[in-house]
Amino acid sequence: MTTPPPPPPPPTLQVELVPVASGFSNPLDIQQAGDASGRLFVVEQGGKIQIIQNGSVLGTPYLDVSSLIVSNGEEGLLGLAFHPSYSTNGCFYVNYTTTRLNGTLQTAISEFRAATANANTVNTTSEHILFTVDQPASNHNGGGLAFGKDGDLYIALGDGGGAGDTFQNGQNKNTLLGKILRIRVNCDGTFSVPSDNPFVGQPNTRSEIWLYGLRNPFRFSFDSVSGNLWAGDVGQDKFEEVDRLTPPEKGANLGWNIMEGTHCFNPPTNCPTAGLTMPIFDYDHSQGDATVIGGYVYHGTNITALAGNYVFGDFISGRIWSLAQNGQGQWVRTFLVNTGGGDLAGFGQDANGELYVARYSSGAVARLHQVGTP
Ligand SMILES: [Ca+2]
Numbered sequence: 001m002t003t004p005p006p007p008p009p010p011p012t013l014q015v016e017l018v019p020v021a022s023g024f025s026n027p028l029d030i031q032q033a034g035d036a037s038g039r040l041f042v043v044e045q046g047g048k049i050q051i052i053q054n055g056s057v058l059g060t061p062y063l064d065v066s067s068l069i070v071s072n073g074e075e076g077l078l079g080l081a082f083h084p085s086y087s088t089n090g091c092f093y094v095n096y097t098t099t100r101l102n103g104t105l106q107t108a109i110s111e112f113r114a115a116t117a118n119a120n121t122v123n124t125t126s127e128h129i130l131f132t133v134d135q136p137a138s139n140h141n142g143g144g145l146a147f148g149k150d151g152d153l154y155i156a157l158g159d160g161g162g163a164g165d166t167f168q169n170g171q172n173k174n175t176l177l178g179k180i181l182r183i184r185v186n187c188d189g190t191f192s193v194p195s196d197n198p199f200v201g202q203p204n205t206r207s208e209i210w211l212y213g214l215r216n217p218f219r220f221s222f223d224s225v226s227g228n229l230w231a232g233d234v235g236q237d238k239f240e241e242v243d244r245l246t247p248p249e250k251g252a253n254l255g256w257n258i259m260e261g262t263h264c265f266n267p268p269t270n271c272p273t274a275g276l277t278m279p280i281f282d283y284d285h286s287q288g289d290a291t292v293i294g295g296y297v298y299h300g301t302n303i304t305a306l307a308g309n310y311v312f313g314d315f316i317s318g319r320i321w322s323l324a325q326n327g328q329g330q331w332v333r334t335f336l337v338n339t340g341g342g343d344l345a346g347f348g349q350d351a352n353g354e355l356y357v358a359r360y361s362s363g364a365v366a367r368l369h370q371v372g373t374p
């Protein structure tokens with residue numbers, strides 16, 4: 001009688017970055033159009049959107065707004081979202097900074113329209129600017145755009161800039177800065193404010209506001225299954241935070257600049273926390289991390305261990321982690337892989353739920369992949 005071999009050790013999740021395409025200039029976002037075309041749209045900070053199709057970068061940009069925008073530091077073409085009915089209406093939305101409209105720095109939220117949904121180039125003359133917001137400083141412009149499961153467009157704007165909320169916008173509900181907004185777009189250059197937005201009809205507030213008290217929500221997303229909103233809100237000098245809001249939590253005050261993460265900021269001790277919605281997770285700068293990059297809840301099939309986990313990272317360190325609740329309900333962060341410092345500017349999710357990273361300084365797009373799987 002032979003002794004059976006010992007069982008193999010439990011598998012350890014090993015995640016690698018598989019190159020998908022390269023040759024981009026400061027890519028910072030990756031989107032897909034929900035049109036079953038398999039195309040990935042790569043947003044370059046300087047103003048071009050490039051298409052990856054069947055593993056190759058098409059020779060002509062999908063859209064080129066380089067001449068319409070300003071791009072420098074935290075400025076540029078910062079976000080892209082395709083209309084939920086893009087395959088029939090061709091409408092998509094971008095968030096960029098510009099000085100061309102009134103000579104001073106503004107954020108513009110613009111609609112563009114492809115002549116046909118399968119077009120691989122879009123003319124800039126199809127632009128309709130939905131609205132602009134004056135930017136008092138060059139930094140903290142936010143940038144993300146995303147459609148919720150409700151079909152409405154959500155827009156992330158930072159506190160305007162400076163440091164420590166110089167312009168006191170986070171808690172000021174009479175400005176769009178330092179907020180996540182919700183509007184209803186019509187794909188004809190117009191939009192409306194949904195009547196169930198939280199501050200509709202309240203004096204001295206902006207009805208477009210969905211969430212307030214944010215510092216610089218550069219990246220946010222919706223869980224494609226639950227509809228929860230996940231945001232990475234970039235901190236000041238000490239703490240980075242991850243926020244998760246369920247759809248009913250409209251009108252929540254996420255705390256800035258009373259708090260930075262779960263810590264008092266202004267005042268620095270004994271700050272008034274009543275009514276504030278805390279991040280589900282925050283982390284300090286002691287390990288070289290200093291700019292959170294919001295990602296996506298994983299619903300792909302390649303990395304089975306990450307099912308339902310939130311995947312996010314940090315621009316400064318390049319680290320990418322997963323975040324999930326343990327059996328006691330505590331949020332636990334697990335390191336997955338590192339892009340290298342200054343190289344992680346955004347995540348993308350394809351039609352199958354697989355995740356990609358926009359590698360800012362190396363000008364590449366890579367896919368998160370479990371080592372040892374096809
Ligand atoms: Ca700004």
Ligand SMILES: [Ca+2]
Nearest residue numbers: 254255256261
């Ligand atoms: Ca907060």
